[in-house]
Amino acid sequence: MSITVYNTLSRQKEAFSPIETDKIRMYCCGMTVYDYCHIGHARTCLIWDVVRSYLQWRGYQVNYIQNFTDIDDKILNRARQENTTMEAVSERFIAAYFEDMANLGVKKADAYPRATHSLDGIKRLVYELEQKGFAYPSEGDVYYSVRNFPDYGKLSGRKLEDLQVGASGRVEVEDPEAAKKKYPFDFALWKASKPGEPSWESNWGAGRPGWHIECSAMVRERLGETIDFHVGGSDLIFPHHENEIAQSEAVTGKPLANYWLHNGMVKVGGEKMSKSLGNFTTIRDLLAKFEPEAVRLFILQAHYRKPIDFTDEALQAATNGWHTLRQGLLFGQQYGAKLNWDKELNFDKNIALEFEKVVDEDFNFSGGLAVLFEVAKNLIKEGNILVHQGKTETLSNELQKQWQTLVKLAEVLGFEAKIDQEVKISNNGLTDEAIETLISRRSEAKKAKNFAEADRIRNELQSQGINLIDQSGGVTKWHRNS
């Protein structure tokens, strides 16, 4: 069994084959840190984190790198507005990023290189591009000459002629750099600094790197000339990733990445969520209203390449779904002791294989979740049978295997459930005898049609964490809410 992935470069699903047998090099284009992260960032970070986790589950050792763009006009603008430095702004939002991701349950990448820490590599790349005839200096800037790179457009499926037709009348008018370029679609590798802006010394004078070059430099420095997965939001395909390919491959003559994977956009009200449209919700605002696991479930229930529409209704539905899954995950903690489970780890291979079979197909987490839900629902059912009838339908060790497999697979997807401590403590208040006494008192009240009293007793027990279940024949069962 092997993993297949949809490669943006070939526009089809391909069997995945790593460069090294059991190691994977993976790079994700991160954020420009000039503001709080929004839900779109959440989707990107979450989905690729889960992909990394799945690859680890499949036995690969993954080196996962995600960058921060901390040199950029937007950061500079923000610094000016707030009368501070670019560095201060980016530090602040990098810290906020880590907070948000921790709250979302997104695990850390292996390293977070920043543009400001990668200047040597960047300058070296620009220099090499210049030496090889792919770059030219112009008034203190340095530009990449796209016409010298025959493969330009191979990722996004564009031809230079097409770009010209579509963009004519727009690029030339609005682009202040147009006069310095030999060709409209050449892009900046290095920009001469303006007065008061942060700058670094270079062969071409004081300046700062362009946006795309940092990723080429960081990938090369951290992961090598060719990597397995290069991932990011689909809005980065053009021009960002196209330009990365042009920069890196012109220098090395080797593919930058074997597989280019892109996640779909987050939409709100049918429209793309973006900074420029101003229709974004920050992760902070979202997590004030919904549980992180609900957000995770919502994101993982759609295939990563499809656009998703964030609505309160959808998040509410996901919250309910998460509660179902959580109940299944709590099964062992609630009933394991009662079922005399030992500590042995024992997986249900059939479930795990079914999960793998589905998810191996281009990271179909939605299909994988269906497998988990079926197991969770069965455990919930068995839990109820146990509470109400004192036995289970399935053999205890079978249930243990199912539960352990569920917990493990859920963990791969980033879900974990913990018993609420408060409920546990409140349970210690009443003895079984006291509860039985109250129940018989309630039964008498019921017989006397004194329903107000009956409900009062129900509520009193409820508040102590005791659930009553009225069954046929006037029998009332009860169990603790742990």
Place this chain on the structure above:
RNA sequence: GGCGACAUAGCCAAGUGGUAAGGCAGAGGUCUGCAAAACCUUUACCCCCAGUUCGAAUCUGGGUGUCGCCUCCA
């Protein structure tokens, strides 16, 4: 204008040639004042029209609609 993707139930969503997973919501039942849990049952002309095939949600062609990229974007 160019490039690309998508269209499956009330909502969300998997499924890429063998007769429609799963989640949420709804209805009915086990059921008995209220309440809760669980289980069972139930809810799909797979956007339209042609074609290929024994067989199509799935492949091909043509429509229609929605969205993304082409400017900073995750």
